[in-house]
Amino acid sequence: MGIKKINRKAYLNLVETVLFLDFIKGLSVTIRNMIKKPITTQYPKEKLTPPKRFRGAHGHFVWDGTEPDSLKAIEKFMSYEKGKSRCVACYMCQTACPMPSLFRIEAVQLPDGRKKVVRFDMNLLNCLFCGLCVDACPVGCLTMTDIFELANYSRRDEVLNMERLEIHGKDFTARRGEEPDRIWPDDKERERLWGKIEWS
Amino acid sequence: MIIDVIIALGKIAVVLLVGLGLGAYLTWVERKVAGHIQARMGPSVVGPFGLFQPIADGVKLLTKESIIPRGADVPVYYLALILALVPSLLIFSVIPFGPSFTIFGKEIKPIISDVNIGLLIVFAMGSIAVYGTIFAGWASNSKYAFIGSLRKAAVIVSYEVVLGFAVLGVILIAGSLSTVEIVNSQIEKGIWYIVYQPVAFILYLFCMLAESGRVPFDIQEAEAELVTGYNVEYGGMRFGLFPLAEWYLNVVGLSAIAVVLFFGGWSGPNIFGPLSPYIWFLVKTFALVFFTLWLHWTLPRFQAKDITDIAWKILLPIALLNVVVTAFVVYLFS
Numbered sequence: 001m002g003i004k005k006i007n008r009k010a011y012l013n014l015v016e017t018v019l020f021l022d023f024i025k026g027l028s029v030t031i032r033n034m035i036k037k038p039i040t041t042q043y044p045k046e047k048l049t050p051p052k053r054f055r056g057a058h059g060h061f062v063w064d065g066t067e068p069d070s071l072k073a074i075e076k077f078m079s080y081e082k083g084k085s086r087c088v089a090c091y092m093c094q095t096a097c098p099m100p101s102l103f104r105i106e107a108v109q110l111p112d113g114r115k116k117v118v119r120f121d122m123n124l125l126n127c128l129f130c131g132l133c134v135d136a137c138p139v140g141c142l143t144m145t146d147i148f149e150l151a152n153y154s155r156r157d158e159v160l161n162m163e164r165l166e167i168h169g170k171d172f173t174a175r176r177g178e179e180p181d182r183i184w185p186d187d188k189e190r191e192r193l194w195g196k197i198e199w200s
Numbered sequence: 201m202i203i204d205v206i207i208a209l210g211k212i213a214v215v216l217l218v219g220l221g222l223g224a225y226l227t228w229v230e231r232k233v234a235g236h237i238q239a240r241m242g243p244s245v246v247g248p249f250g251l252f253q254p255i256a257d258g259v260k261l262l263t264k265e266s267i268i269p270r271g272a273d274v275p276v277y278y279l280a281l282i283l284a285l286v287p288s289l290l291i292f293s294v295i296p297f298g299p300s301f302t303i304f305g306k307e308i309k310p311i312i313s314d315v316n317i318g319l320l321i322v323f324a325m326g327s328i329a330v331y332g333t334i335f336a337g338w339a340s341n342s343k344y345a346f347i348g349s350l351r352k353a354a355v356i357v358s359y360e361v362v363l364g365f366a367v368l369g370v371i372l373i374a375g376s377l378s379t380v381e382i383v384n385s386q387i388e389k390g391i392w393y394i395v396y397q398p399v400a401f402i403l404y405l406f407c408m409l410a411e412s413g414r415v416p417f418d419i420q421e422a423e424a425e426l427v428t429g430y431n432v433e434y435g436g437m438r439f440g441l442f443p444l445a446e447w448y449l450n451v452v453g454l455s456a457i458a459v460v461l462f463f464g465g466w467s468g469p470n471i472f473g474p475l476s477p478y479i480w481f482l483v484k485t486f487a488l489v490f491f492t493l494w495l496h497w498t499l500p501r502f503q504a505k506d507i508t509d510i511a512w513k514i515l516l517p518i519a520l521l522n523v524v525v526t527a528f529v530v531y532l533f534s
Contacts, residue, residue, distance in 0.1 A: 020402075023499070030498040034236045042241075 050146040052176050053183045055129045057147040058122055058160060059168030060085040061140060066173075071139060079116040085166050086141035089117045093133035093142055102126045103133075122160045124150060145172040203306065211312050215292050223448040224254040230447075230493055237497040257440075266436030269341055276339035281434075281441055284332030287325035288445040291453035294318035296380045298466045298477040310478070311380060318379040319371065322457050323364060326411050329450065330356040333420065333430050336442065340433030348429025351504055352413065352420035358511035359410035359417075365519035366403035369526040370461045373397070379457070383465030394462040399522045401462045403515055408458065408492070410507070412450040415496040419504045455488035456481075 003025070016022060041048055050056065061067070063082050071086070078088055089107035097103060106119035134142050145168050152158055160168075184190040228243060228250065235242025243250030268277060293312040300309040315321065330353060337349025370393050374382040386393055394401050410417040421429045431442040459465060459481065468480030502510070 023495075026498045027494060030237045030494060033239050034233070034494075036239060038236060038241045039239045040241045042244075 049185070050148065051183050051185055052146070052179045052181055054146045054148070055131050055144045057124065057145055057150055057168060058127075058133070058165060059143050059145045059147075059170075059172050060087060060120070060162070060165040061143055061169045061173065062086060062166055064170075064173070066177075067140065074139070077115060079110050079112075079114040083166075083170075085117065085120065085162055085169075086139050087117045087120055087162075088139050088141070089115065089120075090138060092136040092138055096132040096136035098130065098132065099126045099128065117162070120162045120165065122165070124158045124160060125155060143169060143172065145169070146176065147172075207306075207308060208312065211310070212293075215312060216289065219289060219292050219449060219452070220444075222452060223444045224258060226448040226452070226489070227257065227443075228254050229490075230496075233490070233493045234497045237494070258437075261437045261440040264436040266434065266438050269433045271341040272433070273339040273341070276335050280332050280335035280339055281438055282332075283335060284329060284442055285445045285449075287329040287332070288449035288453060290325045291322055291450070291457070294321050294379050295453065295456045296383060296460065296465060297481055309380070314378065314380050316376070316378045316381075319367060319377045319382075319457070319461075322453075323360065323367075326363070326454075327356070327360055329411075329445070332442075332445070336434070337430040340430075342433050344426045345430045345432050348420045348422065348426045348432075351422075352430065354504065354508055355410050355413075355417055355419065355511075358508045359407045359515075362403055362511055362515045362519050363407035363411070365516065365523050366400045366407060367461060368519075368523045369397045369400045372523070372526050372530050379460045379465075383460055383467065386464040387467045392462060392464040392467075397462065397522070397526070399518060400526075401458070403519050403522070404458055404461070406510075406515060408451070408454045409495065410511075412454060412492070413446050414451065414492055416499040416502045417507055418496075418501060419507060422501065451489055451492050452485065455492065456485045458488055459484040 011017075012022060062084055063080050063086055065082075067086060074088060080086070087105075089105050091103075091105060094103040094105060102123050104119060104121040104123075105117070107115050107117045110116050129144070131144055134144055137143075147168060150158070182190070184193065231253070232242035232250070234240075243253040246252040246256045268274060294315065296309070296311040296314070298310045300307055302308070333352040333356075334349045337345040337347075337352075340346075370382065371377060373393060373396055374385045376382060376385065382393075406417075409415070413420055420426075426432070431439055434442065463484045466477035466481040468476065468484075470476045472479045
C-alpha cells in the first residue's frame with residue numbers, strides 16, 4: 001500500500017473521502033508496526049557488538065608472536081619486551097593526525113644504542129576517530145578497537161596512556177582477533193544490504 | 201431506605217475506584233500502545249512489563265512541588281481542577297454496565313442512577329468539562345495556556361452541536377433518552393444501532409475525539425506550539441489531573457456511551473457465564489478505547505481553522521441530514 005503524496009490543492013476523491021481510505025492506510029501501517037517486534041536495544045542491559053572495523057577507542061598491538069616477519073628486521077634497533085607495545089616512535093601517526101595536539105610521543109636511546117618508547121599519550125578529547133593514524137602506522141601497532149563507552153569522570157581520564165592502549169589492544173585481540181576484517185556485522189547481513197559479491 | 205443508600209454508595213465507590221484505577225492504568229496502556237506503534241517497547245523497567253509504572257508516576261506526581269504562578273487567579277485556579285475532574289466522573293453515573301439482577305430479593309441495577317434523561321446528562325457534563333479547561337488557561341496567567349484553552353473552547357462549541365445531532369438519530373429509533381432503555385431496545389430488536397446509524401457512529405467518533413482532546417483534534421495540547429497548552433502552569437498531581445480527566449476518564453466514559461448507543465451495550469452471546477454481560481460491555485468499551493489510542497498515534501493534527509471548518513461545514517450538515525432521514529424512516533415504518 002503506497003503512500004499517496006498530495007499538496008494542499010489536490011484533494012482526495014469522493015470514494016477516498018467517504019470511506020476514509022487514507023485513514024485506513026495510515027492505521028494499517030501503525031497496526032503492522034505494533035504487531036512487529038520492537039527494534040529497541042535495551043542499551044545498558046544489552047549491547048550491540050560493533051563490526052570489527054568499528055572506529056572506537058585506540059589500542060596498541062603487542063609483541064606476541066603474531067607480528068609479521070618484516071617486523072623481525074627492527075628487533076635489533078628497538079628495546080622491546082614480549083607483551084609490550086610494538087610502537088617504534090616514528091611519529092607517523094602524529095603526522096597523519098589532523099589534530100596537532102592529540103599525540104604526545106617520547107622515546108629515549110638506551111646505553112646499548114636501542115630505542116625505547118617511554119611515552120605514548122593520546123588525548124581522546126581532541127580525537128575525531130578518523131582512523132588516519134591507524135592507516136599511517138608502519139609497524140601494525142596502532143589500531144582502533146570496538147570499545148565505544150568512553151565517558152569518564154574527569155578530563156584527565158580521557159587521555160589514553162601506553163598501558164591502557166596495550167590493555168585495549170590485548171583485549172581486542174583476545175575477543176575479536178579471529179574474526180574476519182569487515183564493516184558489517186556478519187555475511188548474512190552484508191548480503192541483505194548489498195547483495196552477493198562475485199569475485200573475479 | 202437505608203439499604204438503598206448503602207447500595208447506591210457501594211455502586212458509587214465501585215465505579216469511582218474502578219474508574220480512577222482504570223484512568224491511571226490507561227496511562228500505561230497508552231504508553232505501551234504508543235511505544236509498540238513506533239516500534240519501541242514502552243515502559244518496561246518498573247515491575248513486570250512495566251506494570252507498576254502508573255504507581256511510580258503517581259508517587260512522583262504526588263511528591264512533586266507544585267507552584268502557583270505569580271498573578272494567577274487562585275480560586276479559579278483550583279476551581280478549574282474540580283471542573284475538569286468532576287464532569288468526567290459524573291459521566292460514569294449514567295453508564296449501565298449490565299442488566300439488573302436480584303440479590304436477596306432486592307433488584308439491583310448496575311448503574312448509579314437510571315435517570316430518564318441519561319444522555320442529556322452526558323452532554324451536559326461534556327459541556328461543563330470545557331469550563332475546567334477554559335478556567336485553567338485563564339487562571340494560570342500565561343498566554344500559552346490561554347491560547348490552548350481558547351482553542352479547546354472553539355472545538356467544544358463546534359462539536360457539541362454535531363454530537364447532539366449525531367446522537368439524535370439513535371434516540372429517535374430507541375424512543376428514549378435513558379441509557380438503559382436504549383440498550384434494552386437494541387436487545388429487543390436483536391440488532392445493534394450501528395447497523396441503522398453508521399453515519400451517526402462516525403460523527404460520534406469525530407466528536408468523541410474532539411471532546412476528549414485526542415489526535416487529530418488535540419490543538420489545545422499541541423505540544424509543538426503550546427508546550428502542553430492549558431495545563432502548562434500546573435505542577436505535581438494537579439498537572440496529572442487534567443490528562444487523567446480529559447484523556448482517560450473522558451475517553452472511557454464516551455466510549456462506554458458509544459457502546460451503549462451503537463454496539464448494544466452489554467448484549468452479546470452468553471459465553472462467560474453469569475458475568476458475560478459485564479465482560480461484553482468492557483470488551484466493547486476497551487476495543488473503542490484502543491481504537492482511539494490507535495488513531496491518536498497514527499494521525500497528524502489538524503489546524504485550528506480546519507477543525508472548526510470540518511465541524512460546521514461538513515459534519516453538521518451530514519448530521520442534520522442523518523437526523524431528517526432517520527426521522528422520516530422512523531415515522532413511516534413504525
